[in-house]
Amino acid sequence: MGIEVKIVEMTVDGQPKTCPDCAISMFSLDGRGIFDFFPAWGNCDSGHSWEDPLITVGDLKKIKAASTGRQRAEDDDVFEIEVGGAVLAGTLHPEVILDDLKRAGGIYWTRIIKPAARRRKNKAVRAITRPIRRTARNGVATVKAGALEAAWTVQAGGYEPDPDYTPEPINPCPACEGRGHHAIESRLHDTTRIRCAVCHGTGEID
Ligand SMILES: [Zn+2]
Ligand SMILES: [Zn+2]
Structure with a gap:
């Protein structure tokens, strides 16, 4: 239970709101109370914790509802709400979306995720095809490898099939x-x- 909002940076009426102890802009706000008027608790990475004098559990819900979310890697997840006449605006910590994986300089997707999936798949295909090839010596192995490749691709969560792939x-x-x-x-x-x-x-x- 509870609601958590991770802040990258935020302002109250244009003034930066930071950790009251170390002034870092990045912190999280937790709403643990069952009532919307309960105060939110702030926590920064240095272990500072505070009961926020302004923001309530209900405000955290408003921030979540108002945040834009992200569709593309270059998007920020931003919000702007009003609390007692003050304007709270800021940026939420981005949740990783598929577009980040594909486009973060191409690094995550092409160098880390794709090869890792391909290595695991090749290993599984080899484990099946080797004994079959040794004994049968016909086209069956190729058919089985093809079926296994398809099954593996589905099981691996539907990562993009590699058009260049053929069993080694x-x-x-x-x-x-x-x-x-x-x-x-x-x-x-x-x-x-x-x-x-x-x-x-x-x-x-x-
Ligand atoms: Zn702090
Ligand atoms: Zn031949």
Whole structure:
């Protein structure tokens, strides 16, 4: 229970409101009371705590309701409310949104989250396909890997599928370059696929 508002910076009638002990602009306001007229409690990262003389639990609810939220990485979550004739305005601590992950310089998304998901997926795909390939030596492994890839993608919370992804060939067949087949131009059909005789269609040699 309770309500918490994390402030990056705020003003009361244009005057900065800060921690009364250390004057830091960043603090949180907690509303623990069951009644809206109970005072809010301030807490800063240095461990200072105070009963706020101006802001009540009800005001925290108003701030939450009035805050703009963020749609895009460059947005600030800002608010402006009136309390007893005074104007409280400020910026809330941003909650991470998907756009931040994708766009924070591309760092989070392309360097951290995507490779981590891909590594885990590749490991899982390899664990399944290796024993199958060793015993069956046919196209089944590829089909299973494809199904597993789809299942993994769904389970991983639907991160963006990587269009470049193919299960890692372990020892690609030199004759068909790991494809498992050769494409033959033909007059009857546009192209005909024939199974590679060197790797028996697995695309892989031991
Ligand atoms: Zn403080
Ligand atoms: Zn081959």
